[in-house]
Amino acid sequence: MNHPTIAILDFGSQFLQLIARRVRENQVHSVIFAPKVAPETLREHNVIGIILSGGPASTYEGEAPKPDPAIFDLGVPILGICYGMQVACEGFGSCVEAAGAREYGRAALTLTGDDAFVRHVPKHTNVWMSHGDKVTGLGAEFKVLASTANCENAIVRHASRPVFGVQFHPEVTHTPEGGQLLRNFLYEICGASGTWNPGSIIDSHVEQIRAKVKPDDRVICGLSGGVDSSVTAALLHRAIPGQVTPIFVDNGLLRANERMRVRSVFEGHFKMDLHVVDAADRFLSRLAGVSDPQEKRIRIGHEFVDVFKEEAKSIRNAHFLAQGTLYPDVIESGHSAAGTAANIKLHHNVGGLPEELGFELIEPLRDLFKDEVRIIGELLGLPEEMVWRHPFPGPGLAVRIIGEVTHERCELLRKADTIIIEEITASGWYRKIAQAFGVLLPVSSVGVMGDGRSYADQHVVAVRFVESKDFMTADWVHIDPSVLSAISTRITNEVKGVNRVVYDITSKPPATIEWE
Ligand code: XMP
Numbered sequence: 345m346n347h348p349t350i351a352i353l354d355f356g357s358q359f360l361q362l363i364a365r366r367v368r369e370n371q372v373h374s375v376i377f378a379p380k381v382a383p384e385t386l387r388e389h390n391v392i393g394i395i396l397s398g399g400p401a402s403t404y405e406g407e408a409p410k411p412d413p414a415i416f417d418l419g420v421p422i423l424g425i426c427y428g429m430q431v432a433c434e435g436f437g438s439c440v441e442a443a444g445a446r447e448y449g450r451a452a453l454t455l456t457g458d459d460a461f462v463r464h465v466p467k468h469t470n471v472w473m474s475h476g477d478k479v480t481g482l483g484a485e486f487k488v489l490a491s492t493a494n495c496e497n498a499i500v501r502h503a504s505r506p507v508f509g510v511q512f513h514p515e516v517t518h519t520p521e522g523g524q525l526l527r528n529f530l531y532e533i534c535g536a537s538g539t540w541n542p543g544s545i546i547d548s549h550v551e552q553i554r555a556k557v558k559p560d561d562r563v564i565c566g567l568s569g570g571v572d573s574s575v576t577a578a579l580l581h582r583a584i585p586g587q588v589t590p591i592f593v594d595n596g597l598l599r600a601n602e603r604m605r606v607r608s609v610f611e612g613h614f615k616m617d618l619h620v621v622d623a624a625d626r627f628l629s630r631l632a633g634v635s636d637p638q639e640k641r642i643r644i645g646h647e648f649v650d651v652f653k654e655e656a657k658s659i660r661n662a663h664f665l666a667q668g669t670l671y672p673d674v675i676e677s678g679h680s681a682a683g684t685a686a687n688i689k690l691h692h693n694v695g696g697l698p699e700e701l702g703f704e705l706i707e708p709l710r711d712l713f714k715d716e717v718r719i720i721g722e723l724l725g726l727p728e729e730m731v732w733r734h735p736f737p738g739p740g741l742a743v744r745i746i747g748e749v750t751h752e753r754c755e756l757l758r759k760a761d762t763i764i765i766e767e768i769t770a771s772g773w774y775r776k777i778a779q780a781f782g783v784l785l786p787v788s789s790v791g792v793m794g795d796g797r798s799y800a801d802q803h804v805v806a807v808r809f810v811e812s813k814d815f816m817t818a819d820w821v822h823i824d825p826s827v828l829s830a831i832s833t834r835i836t837n838e839v840k841g842v843n844r845v846v847y848d849i850t851s852k853p854p855a856t857i858e859w860e
Contacts, residue, residue, distance in 0.1 A: 355399030396428025429509030572668030596624025597740030
């Protein structure tokens with residue numbers, strides 16, 4: 345049985361994922377669908393409410409996306425946001441026109457009507473607008489619940505059907521009462537019970553995996569030590585213990601002690617049949633003499649596929665390959681239920697492998713956001729330290745060593761990196777930072793150590809701490825300077841070959857998070 349679900353129809357809103365997350369944060373399951381989704385599909389998904397997202401189109405343009413009109417007859421409550429409101433109102437005889445003045449940013453909203461949808465919302469509040477069109481001739485069956493100076497129909501509802509529209513964006517934090525309005529829609533209007541949480545999908549995923557994987561089959565999964573692949577392996581282990589073979593490729597470009605950490609959790613705690621491939625020499629010789637960042641990435645990617653393929657051949661009956669693909673990856677790849685391919689960014693943890701080797705894919709996290717995956721990881725018994733790790737890029741230290749990657753440079757950076765992580769953990773900053781790392785620069789600078797001058801064999805390490813929600817934009821962390829002092833003192837004292845430490849104070853954009 346499907347969980348009671350809120351369907352979000354994707355009209356191209358930049359806030360699409362945010363709407364889905366806001367619903368889930370209220371313990372209600374949400375799924376994103378294409379704008380023209382068939383009413384039967386919504387019924388099959390046990391949909392108890394529909395949100396029509398915003399979008400860049402104008403309803404009066406020829407190509408403007410519109411929902412199947414039959415969704416308005418499902419008897420399921422509907423909330424239209426911005427463009428979604430205009431689509432819903434137009435469906436019931438209202439007019440939509442270009443607004444005299446485009447409206448972006450904060451607007452003062454005044455409630456003018458009473459309804460369960462606006463319960464507990466103060467009479468005067470601010471909302472965040474972003475629109476060029478608006479509903480002008482409101483259909484006779486609608487009533488206005490709130491207005492702003494520039495937008496008379498800021499919140500409307502149909503008089504006899506549970507159809508609502510908001511011209512502003514309740515999903516963004518700049519609309520302080522947006523959360524209350526969404527809660528009212530979910531609980532007062534759609535009758536949600538708030539029983540969904542990421543943990544409730546564990547049981548259904550376990551069942552699905554058991555139905556798919558026969559007792560003789562084996563499932564292999566690439567284990568990087570990061571959150572997504574670790575939770576994937578742990579979830580499979582819960583479903584089909586003894587049939588999962590995680591493969592950990594030590595490419596020599598990892599943080600210190602990664603192999604030991606992965607062994608202790610997956611062999612020690614879960615008693616899984618972990619395969620560890622020692623491939624550091626292979627990777628480093630494939631990288632010899634290469635300084636170009638993209639070339640490094642390409643070579644590492646190809647080597648990974650080669651190593652993984654060889655190892656997979658040695659595992660009998662390995663018909664399935666599990667990957668830790670997440671919902672944002674699925675949406676961005678245009679492969680979600682929404683099926684819109686506007687923003688194609690194909691993610692493949694192990695590019696090309698499934699097709700080449702004839703594996704069937706298992707992606708148990710493809711409905712989940714990162715924070716939900718972390719909750720599941722904790723419920724499955726993964727150590728907190730593993731569940732809350734910062735992301736680490738696939739090419740590893742290779743894109744944090746500027747210039748050629750050698751074993752010695754990896755060792756140097758690993759030591760500095762260990763100190764950085766130890767210090768931010770000890771000072772309580774780790775969980776407040778999205779990503780923290782050191783970068784080894786191909787620069788020598790003059791130093792004075794003891795009574796002597798140091799120069800030729802000395803390096804500079806740049807420390808980078810960023811805060812970010814989605815890693816698309818980021819800011820540098822205004823960290824307590826005493827933490828930076830401790831890091832600088834320890835690195836220059838303990839890491840032979842580094843005589844200078846600098847802190848990166850650049851946001852993204854214009855810089856990227858990684859230096860390469
Ligand atoms: P940038 O440097 O593009 O990084 O601002 C954004 C996020 O992506 C990670 N990153 C990568 N991850 N392979 C990966 O698996 C890569 O080639 C790669 N490059 C960047 C980066 O660590 C950050 O979290």
